[in-house]
Amino acid sequence: MSPSAAINQLADDFALFSDWEDKYAYIIDLGKHLRPYPEQYRTDEFKVRGCQSQVWLHPHVEGNTVHFDADSDAVIVRGLIALLMRVYDGATAKEILDTPTDFVRTLGLADHLSQNRANGLAAMLKQIHLYALAVQSRLESASS
Amino acid sequence: MSPSAAINQLADDFALFSDWEDKYAYIIDLGKHLRPYPEQYRTDEFKVRGCQSQVWLHPHVEGNTVHFDADSDAVIVRGLIALLMRVYDGATAKEILDTPTDFVRTLGLADHLSQNRANGLAAMLKQIHLYALAVQSRLESASS
Amino acid sequence: MTTTSTYDVHTVRAAFPILQRTVHGGKPLVYLDHAATAQKPQAVLDAIGHYYRTTNSNVHRGAHALSAEATAAFEDARAVIAGYVGAARNEEIVFTSGTTDGLNLLAATVLTSAQPGDEILLTEMEHHANIVPWQMVAQQRGLAIRVVPVRDDGTISVDDVASLLTERTKVFACAHVSNVLGTINPIAEWSALCQANGTRCIVDGAQAIQHCSVDVQALGCDAYVFSAHKLFGPTGFGVLWARYDFLDALPPYRGGGAMIDRVTFSGTTFNAIPMRFEAGTPHIEGAIGTAAAIRWLQEIDTTERIAHEDDLLRHTTAAMTAMDGLTILGTASHKVGIISFVVDGIHASDIGTLLDNMGIAIRAGHHCTQPLHQRFGIDASARASFALTSTREEADMFVEGLAKAIRMLR
């Protein structure tokens, strides 16, 4: 699924929740089922700065798509990571760069997620974008 | 004249002034006619801290009375010094210590003298009292 | 609430505009993060507004009425603060920009004649503000840092302090009250040990100042620092009290206006204390706002407000102790209304997020005490902290909210 399709689907999912408790129950559930993080990448190198809880992000390229492993010690953050993964994991660098990062806000998540949490997310988003940028510019320089 | 008599007379004098200009004209005039300060005492040792302008104070004992030479480079401060001298110069240490220092305020001077100026005065008053205290305790220890 | 029968928390609370607000779409704010920063009563806001509307001017400088009024209000604030902590003289009160600034000032000036190998003693419960400045000076001067351990209940053994004070210990820097454990340390006892040992006892009063009645004479320490923002005062302002002779012997810290006596390019002489340590235009509003906070606080009976906070602490602790898998960090008998805790298998940040959604503001993280968290083998904890404005209803809402958050997270 392309990032924009994923965002649309998330928007549909979130529209179903009438109160914050259901929304969080869902996010917590996502967090509990996040794909296990490869232990060899649980190092300082892959830690994301700017989060209250600890967050790790390991990006890598397979063919022409970008993939992410990610984890946190806080389950709500893991739930949010799971949401981000639906949008970004397996997309092309170009798709990632073309996706406006404010979908977190437009999803209505920002209402309930404190700015601090959002900052943690923002730091992760920034890392994802930086990585996509690096991949993309390598592709371009290789093809030119 | 004793300090308290001098203060009463000052109060009478000041009562005559209906506006600040007359009062200041009088203080400035006093400042212009202050007894010349002995140049050998114009040193850091005799400088009073806490004044905007420079102030020197040289206290000494003659017989059983305390005397002061004092000066400033600002004429209004010199006028104020002249007022203080009327009260303190030539008094005994005990008389000085018995004189409440708030007469500056009760004279109605504080209305027109800014706090800063008053602080300069306050620093001088403090020095005068400290000196009187030293003289008095020497007298007492000598007589006991 | 029989223990606090004459203390009317609702009247006290009504003085704080912010406590009337709601969050997250209409939920009443239950602010239990007073250890991070205290809220401000209307009296402080009025004093700040009044200062800027009527008196604002640079102090100690101008020859005019406004400057004289501002200087009088500023120095009056110093006297109020000096009186509040029991300083012997107003000159013992140095204005800083906060606890952190005060501790840095001390770390930079107290050890200028220390020799390599001399020691600085800290405790394991110190806030980073009372660790890092000492580490920085230790590194510069080749000094050693020693640490008094914290016991499982969040207290420190006085024997441990005694045995770690050596003939090389120049400074013992310790918190009066821990911002995580809530423990009130026996500063008077520690000061006596320091004095007998020729060690300077420097106390971080950041947390104590809001809850305890502080008397530096009774404490017997050499220096005591705190922040105004934790004492219901403005941000960006703090106080350093130090014993006159001790302070007077310290070299200057920051250079600039007001702290000098005479400046030439070939050399500069310095002003008397406290001005020597107050370079530049001070935080005049901060001083005046802090004095207003103290005056406001002094209207309230100290014994009663402390009893009120203690009641909240005991009531909440009892309820939390009954909760499954929950561990409270810091169970000293002598503590203030700060409750830090961890819940088995649940991250503090998740608890904080869910409580926040219920309108309940607590804090999650390491609370600037990573070494203390390491000592307990954890990265983070959740912390609820009460103030004199907190109510039993708020305590109960917190306990219920916590139970619900745990249910949602399990």
Next chain:
Amino acid sequence: MTTTSTYDVHTVRAAFPILQRTVHGGKPLVYLDHAATAQKPQAVLDAIGHYYRTTNSNVHRGAHALSAEATAAFEDARAVIAGYVGAARNEEIVFTSGTTDGLNLLAATVLTSAQPGDEILLTEMEHHANIVPWQMVAQQRGLAIRVVPVRDDGTISVDDVASLLTERTKVFACAHVSNVLGTINPIAEWSALCQANGTRCIVDGAQAIQHCSVDVQALGCDAYVFSAHKLFGPTGFGVLWARYDFLDALPPYRGGGAMIDRVTFSGTTFNAIPMRFEAGTPHIEGAIGTAAAIRWLQEIDTTERIAHEDDLLRHTTAAMTAMDGLTILGTASHKVGIISFVVDGIHASDIGTLLDNMGIAIRAGHHCTQPLHQRFGIDASARASFALTSTREEADMFVEGLAKAIRMLR
């Protein structure tokens, strides 16, 4: 007032509550001490009140709504300030407690790898805040201080700057605008010389920030510092801008919370800029109040307000130049509305006292520039300083009052 026809000073002035007050029994306040501290428009008071009544919380810490709102407002303030001075990135803006604090931070961190004999270049017109911190570090590290002389008209020759920059000059620290002479220095030219010489150009913007339109890119310097209280903002707050790479390479200054990455007793690692330089709870109100001051100022046309102040300067200077025995210090063609002066045979403090009694607030003394006063062979001067709120009527009252004071004192 043809030069300022569309600038409505009375509307601008109406924003300042304090300017409506009277002193000395009913005399309208004529505040001409803006160089010491600026007054605050209602918008700043409102922002401060609003912050404490609705948002106050510790920043960057809590997991709750209030903390998130406070952090957003605080970081928004950083962005507003960054935009105002033309910073390339928000991270280049460090919050301090004032100009003095910023200069001390730089003096303590910029020269850590300087060798004995290396040089610091200052100018003869510097404020003590831009002298003493450099003297302190020079003494610690055996560095030499060189001084660019001031000419009789209160300007500095660019050739003098060029010839005093040697291969050992590590830092040139200079005022953008002199607080006594009013001179606006050609910082862009000086920065270019510094850059060519491998010297860091550090600018004290304390006076410039109120009057000039400051663009750090156009100035080309490495660092620029100022105080909020001179920019119509709260006391106790200041700003240090420094070029990203330069700032990023500096070691930490104060230790404490927020400036760290990880703390253990065996060693500590530090946070990224700007947090590395913001230890402890910041002056949150100060940041928010300063942003409000800037937003308020941005509503006013910059060219027009500068022209208005310039008109006041020229009008008043002309009248004073005609006065017998009066000498103005600083007659540069390029200056702000600061007029310092001496009168033959009359002490500045006497002039200040008499003007004060007429309701006119000026300043008398050395204005924290003793070396500059020595250069002119005097101990003290009187200083009148205008702001964008000053009027022609005030200027005329000042000139008449001054003439009267001189008459009384002769």
